[in-house]
Amino acid sequence: MAAVNDNIKSYTGFKAITILCLVVLYAPLVIVTIYSFNASKSITNWEGLSLYWYYDIFAGPESAKWKEAAWNSFTIAIVAATMATSIATLAATAMVRGGKFKLRTASFGLISLPLMVPEIVLAVATLIFFNSIGFTRGYFSILVAHTAFCIPFAYLPIQARMQGIEDSFEQAAMDLYANKRQAFTKILLPLMMPGIISGFLLAFIVSLDDFIITNFVKGAGVETLPTAIFGSVKQGLKPNIMAISTLLLGVSVVMVTISYFVSKKDNTQ
């Protein structure tokens, strides 16, 4: 393959389109970040650099609302991602190391169901279900719904990672009188760690990101950052939204960078 002439591979214009693609992907985010530092009260005019809108989020008249929404968002994301990742790790072990069994296809179908059902449909279904069993809508209903739909996002990286690990390590441990639990916790789990970390980060971001399902199951009075931002944007774009967006953007970039280095370190081992 290395012998193939580069001339045959490359097409004129593809590089330009790639650059266009990156500009399209990043321009809106960069512009919002720049405007979050605008001193002006209007979102249109540029009146110089300032941290005023960051101050406004943390100490302004609406700061209590934003802090509460941030608290809800982050605690739900951490707890839901932790539970989803634990459940997904156990399931992946059974699916990859459990031999052939009857319910394998059905189990895989069930695990990937949240990915196949459109988000708005899952939101409607969850609302209807909670309503029909009399489950009070609020913080706890958001947490449960998030845990469920985060499972496949945690599962896929873990499964991919586990498929790349030969079972000879565990077999060797068991030949040396380790029991299955020890083979799992001492051998398989550490080897799976990069997949588990990627799965957790993905589940965390997906939970933090969710608007539609949260909006349906949250009930009155409980807000997460996306529902609070949406409510505020509906009343008109204000500069404080730019500041919150930039902060959340920062969180996403940090998470994706961690994920990148975890998988990179893994590849070089």
Add this chain to the structure above:
Amino acid sequence: MAAGAASGGSATTDTYASARNLLLLPSWVILGIFVLAPVIMMLIYSFLTKEFRGGVIWQFSLAAYDQFFFDRGLFGDEPAKIEWTYINIFWRSTWQAGAATILSLLIGFPTAYFIATREESVRPIWVFLITIPYWVNLLIRTVSMKFLLRDEGPLNDFLMSTGLIDSPIHIINTNFAVQLGLFYSYLPFMVLPIYAAVERYNFSMSEAAADLYASKWVTLRRIVLPAIKPGVIAGCILVFVPSLGSFLAPDLLGGAKNFMIGSLIEEQFKGNAGNWPFGAAASMVLLSMVLIILMIFARQQSKADKAEG
């Protein structure tokens, strides 16, 4: 999304065979109760009678589906005609999602191809750059798009300062704004599967075509494209399916005239004015459409896998 289904069946060992039911139990319980049961309950609700303050009366009724497909006049006593209102909303959504998919393909295919033909050591960096926006909150990305496209927004400012236009182009609250928003939301989903397919493609086939005097563009169309078709189809589905049921882009960028399925469904559950069985029925129609698309895709994939060997 659906691409994951193909990888579910590869080699397994049986070290933990005796514990597998116990290991799978938590996922069966959580997903069974909070995903599968709700979808079944939604199916049941779509056949119930609506209650006027939101909610349902437990009485079998086909009224929701009847309202969706048929128009029986104001008092329900005229002969049934086809009701176009909701079919049109679904048609418009399909069209919008299709346009967004084509836009993504036009930009995403060359990008994926370009990245996959870089040096092996720098490919992860390119992929990383394409992935970052996917990790950024979808609502924030949509709001950013709204900010950018406004009549007084930076895009119009920029175009006016370069002298390309004299007055702002009105983009926000048009169909095109929604298409742009959907395109922007799901573009990384188009690039990644095509990238994976091109990376697996054996370029000595292109060389063979060149030796036989095929031009480069003929090679692309007749040799490369058929070989990476599964990746292209996967990318199209990953953009089309979420676009079809999307809520944020049409709601924030489209305004009231550019109603899509997501907004139609959402409205049925808002406050007391809603109609829960009708919302459930509309959701069922959307779910059926998506499942049919995914089933056709799965059959094609398994055919392609068999053809490969």
